Amino acid sequence: MLKDSYKYKGLREILVAKLHQSGIRDKNILEAMLAVPRHFFLESAFAEQAYEDIALPIAEGQTISQPYTVAYQTQLLELQPGDKVLEIGTGSGYQAAILCQMGMDVYSIERNPKLHMQAQKLLNELGYHPHLLLGDGTLGWPEFAPYHGIVVTAASPGIPKPLKEQLAVGGRLVIPVGDLESQQMLRLTRISESETKIEEFKYFKFVPLIGKEGWHEK
Ligand code: SAH
Secondary structure, eight states: OOEEETTHHHHHHHHHHHHHTTTOHHHHHHHHHHSOOOGSSGGGGGGTTTTTSSSEEGGGGGGEEEEHHHHHHHHHHHHTEEEEEEEOTTTHHHHHHHHTTTEEEEEOOOOOOEEEHHHHHHHHHTTTEEEESSSSSOOGGGGGGGGEEEEEESSSSSSSSSHHHEEEEEEEEEEEEEEESOOOOOOOOEEEEOOEEEEEEEEOOOBOBBBBBBBOOO
8 A cells, every 4th residue: 555545534534425425325335435545546736636526637638537426337337346347448547446445356448548557557556456458448348258347437429339248147337428518327237138228317527438439539
């Protein structure tokens, strides 16, 4: 563990109490959010704001999701410890750290080389060892499929087919789908080999998912 991991513990407790009030009831998620030092995942200028419930800038014009959004997406996955989970959009690595802290077998893909490298370094320093890949997450990571859970942390124009195909039977895909201004959180559950069901949840605003099965770069 890095020095200063225990710093801001009081602020984390307040944040977790707020998340609980907002409807996050999965104890494993709340405990993980209490344990993971979010301030390490931000540039130092923003460390003081790490425990406010807001999205904040990270490098390369990207953002670290708001804590509520991380908790909300994770809760929709309905995971059990030991489940294999794929994240699309490693970004700062915070969501991946939460999943590791919850005891999941974590795979995460990032398209930006700098963010991928920074997250790799920080997560290892904090003692987390998810499998990280630099590449286009809209294609999934077929080598390790199927996954019990897949979480997309960037705004998608639709549900990428490869992600659907890489879900285990009984597995869930949580993805914000819409235009670039606003996206609705969807949860696709693979009921059997051939059947899926889709449920609709709240609206959010994410940075774009750019890739073959996402938005195309101009
Ligand atoms: N989960 C992150 C939030 C990251 S923001 C966190 O906890 O900090 C979304 C990230 O998705 C950005 O880093 C962006 O570079 C990345 N991204 C966008 N399109 C992608 C794609 N096709 N494959 C992988 N990563 C992608």
